[in-house]
Amino acid sequence: MSSFANLIITRGISTSCVRHGKRNFKKFSLFNKRGSRQYKEAQRNNPEPDIPIYKRGLRDTGFYNEGKYVHVPEKVPELIVPDLTGFKLKPYVSYKTPDVVQSEFTAEDLFNVVYAPKIAQDLKEGKLNNDGTPLEPSAEEKLTKEDAYNRARQTGSDIF
Numbered sequence: 001m002s003s004f005a006n007l008i009i010t011r012g013i014s015t016s017c018v019r020h021g022k023r024n025f026k027k028f029s030l031f032n033k034r035g036s037r038q039y040k041e042a043q044r045n046n047p048e049p050d051i052p053i054y055k056r057g058l059r060d061t062g063f064y065n066e067g068k069y070v071h072v073p074e075k076v077p078e079l080i081v082p083d084l085t086g087f088k089l090k091p092y093v094s095y096k097t098p099d100v101v102q103s104e105f106t107a108e109d110l111f112n113v114v115y116a117p118k119i120a121q122d123l124k125e126g127k128l129n130n131d132g133t134p135l136e137p138s139a140e141e142k143l144t145k146e147d148a149y150n151r152a153r154q155t156g157s158d159i160f
Helices: 002-007 037-045 107-114 116-125 145-152
Strands: 062-065 068-071
Touching: 107 116
Parallel strands: none
Antiparallel strands: 062 068
16 A cells, blocks of 8 residues: 555656756746747747737837837827926925915805805995896806806816
8 A cells, every 4th residue: 555655646847957948838928038039039020929028017109010010109208308497496395394284175165265256246336136146147157057067077177
């Protein structure tokens, strides 16, 4: 019975120098670090390589079309750096700056900033109806509920 214990088949990979590089890497994904220089050149020239090339976060500046690479100049990243000559502020914020504490901006604050001055002015000038509606409404006062909702969802509003 003890002689059968050595016949248990186990799978493994040999990494010793006795094998002279004859290792079984068929089940492993071969990314950029594996393969000979000739194999990598063949993969680079192949329009659809069988090994995915990991580009470490880089994006292509073109695409493959019928086996040829088409470069798109609009996809090349462009750094736009402003000219800061004569700029008085320092390029960093000191840790000694005091914390800015601001209360939450509520609907009442928005009303006080946008509508309250117009209502107070209309009240002083007597431009209100008996029910409190303005005789000459501004553009914001003429908005319907749907128009206000659509304007708030437009590009450039503070939601986005």
